[in-house]
Amino acid sequence: MMDKQSINMLKGVGPKKAALLKKLNVETIEDLCYLFPRTYQDRSKRKHIAELVDGDSVTVHATVLLIVKGRYTRRKQRMRLLVDDGTGKMEIIFFNAAYLANIFVVGDSYDFYGKVDVINGKVSMTHPDFTSAQAEPQAAIMPIYPLVSGLSQKDIRKWQQEALMQLCDTDAEYLPSDLIASHNLCGETYAFQNIHFPQDRQKLAEARYRLVFDELFLLQLGLFYIKEGIATQQNGIPISKDIDAAEYITSFPYTLTGAQQRTIKRITADMASARPMNRLMQGDVGSGKTVVAQVALYRTAKSGFQGVLMAPTEILAKQHYENLTRSYKPFGIKTAFLSGSLTVAERKRVLTEIETGAVDIVIGTHAVIQPDVIFRNLALVITDEQHRFGVKQRMTLAQKGKNPHILVMTATPIPRSLAVILYGDLDISVLDELPPGRQTIKTIVLKPSQREEAYNFIFSQLEKGRQAYVVTPLIEDSETLDIHSAESVYQNLCERFSPYRVALLHGAMKQSEKDEIMKSFYEGETQALVSTVVIEVGINVPNATVMLIENCERFGLAQLHQLRGRVGRGSERSYCFLINEGQSDTAVQRAEIMASTSDGFVIAEKDLELRGPGEIFGSRQHGVPQLRIADLSKHLKLLDPIKEEAKRVIVEDPSLSSPKYKPLKNKLKNFFPETGKDFLIIT
Ligand code: ADP
Ligand code: MG
Numbered sequence: 001m002m003d004k005q006s007i008n009m010l011k012g013v014g015p016k017k018a019a020l021l022k023k024l025n026v027e028t029i030e031d032l033c034y035l036f037p038r039t040y041q042d043r044s045k046r047k048h049i050a051e052l053v054d055g056d057s058v059t060v061h062a063t064v065l066l067i068v069k070g071r072y073t074r075r076k077q078r079m080r081l082l083v084d085d086g087t088g089k090m091e092i093i094f095f096n097a098a099y100l101a102n103i104f105v106v107g108d109s110y111d112f113y114g115k116v117d118v119i120n121g122k123v124s125m126t127h128p129d130f131t132s133a134q135a136e137p138q139a140a141i142m143p144i145y146p147l148v149s150g151l152s153q154k155d156i157r158k159w160q161q162e163a164l165m166q167l168c169d170t171d172a173e174y175l176p177s178d179l180i181a182s183h184n185l186c187g188e189t190y191a192f193q194n195i196h197f198p199q200d201r202q203k204l205a206e207a208r209y210r211l212v213f214d215e216l217f218l219l220q221l222g223l224f225y226i227k228e229g230i231a232t233q234q235n236g237i238p239i240s241k242d243i244d245a246a247e248y249i250t251s252f253p254y255t256l257t258g259a260q261q262r263t264i265k266r267i268t269a270d271m272a273s274a275r276p277m278n279r280l281m282q283g284d285v286g287s288g289k290t291v292v293a294q295v296a297l298y299r300t301a302k303s304g305f306q307g308v309l310m311a312p313t314e315i316l317a318k319q320h321y322e323n324l325t326r327s328y329k330p331f332g333i334k335t336a337f338l339s340g341s342l343t344v345a346e347r348k349r350v351l352t353e354i355e356t357g358a359v360d361i362v363i364g365t366h367a368v369i370q371p372d373v374i375f376r377n378l379a380l381v382i383t384d385e386q387h388r389f390g391v392k393q394r395m396t397l398a399q400k401g402k403n404p405h406i407l408v409m410t411a412t413p414i415p416r417s418l419a420v421i422l423y424g425d426l427d428i429s430v431l432d433e434l435p436p437g438r439q440t441i442k443t444i445v446l447k448p449s450q451r452e453e454a455y456n457f458i459f460s461q462l463e464k465g466r467q468a469y470v471v472t473p474l475i476e477d478s479e480t481l482d483i484h485s486a487e488s489v490y491q492n493l494c495e496r497f498s499p500y501r502v503a504l505l506h507g508a509m510k511q512s513e514k515d516e517i518m519k520s521f522y523e524g525e526t527q528a529l530v531s532t533v534v535i536e537v538g539i540n541v542p543n544a545t546v547m548l549i550e551n552c553e554r555f556g557l558a559q560l561h562q563l564r565g566r567v568g569r570g571s572e573r574s575y576c577f578l579i580n581e582g583q584s585d586t587a588v589q590r591a592e593i594m595a596s597t598s599d600g601f602v603i604a605e606k607d608l609e610l611r612g613p614g615e616i617f618g619s620r621q622h623g624v625p626q627l628r629i630a631d632l633s634k635h636l637k638l639l640d641p642i643k644e645e646a647k648r649v650i651v652e653d654p655s656l657s658s659p660k661y662k663p664l665k666n667k668l669k670n671f672f673p674e675t676g677k678d679f680l681i682i683t
Pocket of ligand 2: 289290384411
């Protein structure tokens with residue numbers, strides 16, 4: 001068990017330093033152990049003063065000849081040391097560090113580690129790290145920690161040493177020994193010691209391997225554990241297989257794809273079981289996820305239960321609402337819409353209808369998870385574009401029923417390996433087949449100088465009766481960024497595309513305004529829509545055949561893919577122009593990837609390669625623990641054996657309550673953040 005004691009226990013940590021440490025998310029001694037070095041300095045490289053070259057980062061062992069204190073400017077105090085190592089002399093400079101004068105002693109020798117400046121033959125180091133040769137020997141590889149101002153590397157190293165001492169005292173391995181042996185792992189304490197103060201490169205590598213393994217293993221095991229907990233709940237709400245949706249399905253103006261049929265079958269089987277369904281449906285933009293959801297909701301309503309569909313934006317929720325209401329009407333299924341934009345009276349009416357069961361299917365935004373939304377008998381919960389929601393929201397919604405079935409949908413293609421981790425608590429279905437007749441979207445990367453040509457082309461599409469999107473990264477012109485804003489592009493295009501009508505849509509607008517604008521675009525009253533990324537998710541206007549994206553270098557690949565998916569939804573050939581103003585190689589490379597493939601999964605893999613998983617794991621709150629040392633883009637290879645191991649453990653002891661796995665379970669509870677703990681209570 002690691003040390004949960006407050007960081008104040010450490011020597012030299014008072015309230016002030018503790019507050020600074022908190023900025024680094026360090027509050028306990030355990031947290032400190034997990035504050036891993038961001039890099040290391042290899043101090044084994046030593047040189048004599050005579051050999052030094054400008055720009056060297058080296059260790060020099062030299063004797064102090066002279067200490068000179070003095071004023072440098074009115075504000076800056078400067079202290080200089082003159083040191084000698086027998087081959088030459090070097091000046092050591094410290095600013096505003098008068099206290100050091102009492103530390104150095106003329107005639108004593110020290111190690112100085114730092115960057116060397118050689119100017120006109122004069123050798124100097126400014127603010128080097130230093131140690132007295134009499135003090136304990138310095139490690140060859142020194143850790144460099146992330147810092148905030150007010151803390152020094154020295155501070156952290158000192159505390160880290162102390163924390164490690166405590167750790168050694170409480171040394172107890174939480175992983176079973178057979179597991180350690182079969183994966184060739186070093187001990188946990190050894191790993192912590194060597195990640196912070198590695199004795200050599202080899203030991204650092206062993207330490208890192210162990211800690212990466214632990215992180216991925218705990219993550220995977222925790223997700224299996226959660227899933228196990230959900231799966232073993234026996235009190236779900238079975239929706240009979242006998243409910244026949246055939247007539248409903250034939251009411252669609254198309255036949256279902258094979259992938260849609262397969263997924264509907266799986267869902268039907270899931271929901272017929274006494275165990276609640278917990279399934280992720282992943283499908284590229286336009287793969288037709290909505291109808292699959294519709295069928296599941298249809299069967300729920302026809303069994304006399306309620307269902308809910310939650311979407312991340314008002315625009316999308318509204319579109320789903322209109323679509324579902326139209327399709328359910330002939331079958332006597334009642335729908336209701338719930339969002340923050342309802343009036344108090346409307347909301348009250350809808351809430352009553354939901355509570356009394358007058359409504360079968362509720363479609364809405366986050367508004368559906370408000371505490372005052374009470375269902376009569378909720379049996380199916382669906383979240384659309386799951387990547388926009390956290391696990392917590394999904395669970396909050398699910399708590400509005402008695403273990404309802406859960407279906408989450410996402411169009412953010414996530415490489416399979418990652419999806420398994422990210423959604424490891426879910427079964428996964430993939431809609432890997434687009435409806436027939438879909439045109440691939442022709443994507444063309446343009447230089448800013450080719451913008452006029454693109455405008456000409458868009459104009460010719462408008463003349464053919466088609467519609468167009470123009471997407472920009474910002475709403476208004478910015479003083480600091482040279483970016484085409486929605487406002488300025490809109491101004492320009494109103495004239496440029498006349499007599500066709502251009503509209504402007506962005507996130508800062510009032511909801512009613514946005515609705516109005518979207519409506520007139522659906523209905524073809526406006527032909528071109530200038531917009532920020534608010535149109536990213538789910539919007540469906542099949543007559544729109546061309547999209548131009550300004551400053552494409554400012555969007556993630558996955559996001560560009562989502563945006564592009566707004567066109568190519570009808571039978572007409574569609575086009576996407578990407579205007580790249582990015583100069584870097586990566587910007588060019590990224591734009592080219594977009595032009596070369598329309599496969600969301602390929603794009604996701606590339607995005608992962610180019611940007612790392614931060615985009616997927618970092619900023620968005622998935623309820624998945626923050627990874628502190630594992631990097632999924634680098635450590636993907638490790639995942640398979642780790643997953644197997646986690647599976648083996650959970651099969652052997654599903655509740656992790658045997659003496660063998662008890663310490664592991666404790667570790668797991670610490671590892672998962674709040675949301676995870678909620679789940680862990682389930683069992
Ligand atoms: P997404 O998976 O991106 O949410 P949608 O469910 O919005 O996709 O479907 C995209 C479009 O494809 C919609 O206009 C829908 O009516 C249509 N569609 C769905 N399934 C089929 C199908 N099997 N054949 C033809 N068109 C389909
Ligand atoms: Mg959709």
